[in-house]
Amino acid sequence: MAYIEIQGGKPLSGRITISGNKNALLPMVCGSLLTSEPIEISNVPKISDGLKILKMFESIGSDVVQDDNSMKIDHLSDITHINSSLIPVGIRSAVLLFSPIIYRTGRFEFDQDAKGCALGVREIDPHLEVLKSFGCDIAYNGQKCVITCLDGFKGADVWLDYQSVTATETFLMAAVVAKGTSTLTNAACEPHVKSFCDYLTGMGAKISGVGTSILTVEGVEKLSGVTCRVPDDHHEAATYAAIGASTGGILNIETHISSEMKLIVRQFQKVGLNVSITETGLVTGPSSFRVQKNFTPEVITKVEAAPWPYFPADILPQIIGASIQSEGEVLFWNKVYEGALFWSSELQKFGARVHLSDPHRLLMIGSGQLRPATVEAPYIIRVVLGLVIAALQIPGESVVKKADPIARAHPDFIEKLQSLGADIRWVEE
Numbered sequence: 124m125a126y127i128e129i130q131g132g133k134p135l136s137g138r139i140t141i142s143g144n145k146n147a148l149l150p151m152v153c154g155s156l157l158t159s160e161p162i163e164i165s166n167v168p169k170i171s172d173g174l175k176i177l178k179m180f181e182s183i184g185s186d187v188v189q190d191d192n193s194m195k196i197d198h199l200s201d202i203t204h205i206n207s208s209l210i211p212v213g214i215r216s217a218v219l220l221f222s223p224i225i226y227r228t229g230r231f232e233f234d235q236d237a238k239g240c241a242l243g244v245r246e247i248d249p250h251l252e253v254l255k256s257f258g259c260d261i262a263y264n265g266q267k268c269v270i271t272c273l274d275g276f277k278g279a280d281v282w283l284d285y286q287s288v289t290a291t292e293t294f295l296m297a298a299v300v301a302k303g304t305s306t307l308t309n310a311a312c313e314p315h316v317k318s319f320c321d322y323l324t325g326m327g328a329k330i331s332g333v334g335t336s337i338l339t340v341e342g343v344e345k346l347s348g349v350t351c352r353v354p355d356d357h358h359e360a361a362t363y364a365a366i367g368a369s370t371g372g373i374l375n376i377e378t379h380i381s382s383e384m385k386l387i388v389r390q391f392q393k394v395g396l397n398v399s400i401t402e403t404g405l406v407t408g409p410s411s412f413r414v415q416k417n418f419t420p421e422v423i424t425k426v427e428a429a430p431w432p433y434f435p436a437d438i439l440p441q442i443i444g445a446s447i448q449s450e451g452e453v454l455f456w457n458k459v460y461e462g463a464l465f466w467s468s469e470l471q472k473f474g475a476r477v478h479l480s481d482p483h484r485l486l487m488i489g490s491g492q493l494r495p496a497t498v499e500a501p502y503i504i505r506v507v508l509g510l511v512i513a514a515l516q517i518p519g520e521s522v523v524k525k526a527d528p529i530a531r532a533h534p535d536f537i538e539k540l541q542s543l544g545a546d547i548r549w550v551e552e
């Protein structure tokens with residue numbers, strides 16, 4: 124385990140470029156198993172989740188070549204079995220291997236949790252429901268799950284209980300190679316789901332409704348190789364916006380996805396943080412740290428996280444950490460996860476005045492007497508970021524323990540902050 128040591132209280136200014144989006148890269152990497160032709164991906168973030176899946180590919184004989192920010196994957200044409208012990212642990216995207224492995228081998232054996240970040244239950248039921256609809260047979264004894272589909276996927280009509288990102292991707296990977304037409308209602312519409320549809324389309328898949336909550340897919344006989352680019356990470360762009368605005372720095376964030384971040388930027392402005400959209404990305408400046416008043420005075424200012432096009436749950440910890448100086452009341456509402464806000468007790472160690480109303484809602488009640496602190500992050504990538512963002516604003520030395528999950532999604536995070544003038548370093552325990 125490693126911790127991060129921070130001497131806070133310095134405005135962070137300069138220019139930063141944004142890395143590729145983890146949640147866009149991972150379905151592309153898993154989806155590469157749908158073809159035996161080469162796949163080339165650029166703007167690849169060097170992150171541990173991606174490396175774990177590539178390691179599994181190498182152990183099944185696939186050819187994997189990586190350089191600074193791109194990768195080439197070339198699978199053998201005759202993969203007939205993949206041992207369940209090779210499935211990576213500790214990452215949610217292990218669920219994205221279900222469909223392509225079943226497609227390749229007719230069978231998937233799974234005996235771990237596929238939970239990823241500790242945000243709540245992280246169920247696999249929607250994935251199993253989707254696969255059942257495609258004709259898979261599922262045997263589950265509470266520990267080990269065996270999914271078989273020896274005759275190939277058959278087109279399915281699925282309506283998800285909720286807009287699940289990875290269940291939508293599981294659906295897509297079965298539908299594109301299924302016999303016949305498939306439809307998905309209540310599909311997730313996140314930018315990374317859209318880029319995954321574009322990737323599959325590049326491989327020859329026939330998908331309509333891309334970017335909407337209803338997807339129709341015409342199955343094809345065979346998919347080809349593809350060359351594609353991972354889109355920039357809007358979570359990371361928002362993270363640097365939170366850092367620049369909350370430390371009072373002038374930070375130019377270069378990215379091509381800022382036009383998709385209008386709602387995200389508005390939430391920063393609501394809580395008194397100076398972030399705006401430019402032609403080349405985002406820019407931050409000294410903030411008012413005053414929560415905007417509502418025209419309807421009875422209503423509390425809210426930041427509500429829900430499936431896209433709402434504000435993303437994966438940016439909530441960063442905006443919470445950035446708001447600890449803001450005067451006024453804000454209700455942060457995580458409508459997605461039932462276990463994503465318990466870390467707020469760590470925020471109180473900095474003197475932040477927060478009240479956890481219930482597992483989904485956190486009330487921030489104006490700036491308190493902030494002080495540096497030693498805090499411990501849960502196994503949640505974006506909470507490590509949220510705690511670092513809080514510490515960066517407070518003069519004096521703070522420590523964020525158990526900070527390793529950052530490596531799952533954000534390459535060179537500490538080095539990038541140092542380049543902006545932060546006094547911050549990793550310490551190995």
Ligand SMILES: CC(=O)N[C@H]1[C@@H](OP(=O)(O)OP(=O)(O)OC[C@H]2O[C@@H](n3ccc(=O)[nH]c3=O)[C@H](O)[C@@H]2O)O[C@H](CO)[C@@H](O)[C@@H]1O
Pocket residue numbers: 146149215216243244245246285286287288289290311430436437458459460461
């Ligand atoms: C590898 C990957 O891509 N991981 C992302 C993916 O996880 P993942 O695909 O696991 O997340 P889901 O979209 O399935 O949602 C996770 C959980 O949220 C709850 N839920 C979700 C939506 C909803 O309308 N109602 C509801 O109750 C359910 O308990 C569900 O189990 O999407 C999440 C939500 O954007 C992100 O946080 C994760 O970073």
Ligand SMILES: C=C(OP(=O)(O)O)C(=O)O
Pocket residue numbers: 145146214215216238239240241242437504505532
């Ligand atoms: C929750 C996240 O990841 P995962 O679903 O992979 O745990 C995240 O990316 O913030």
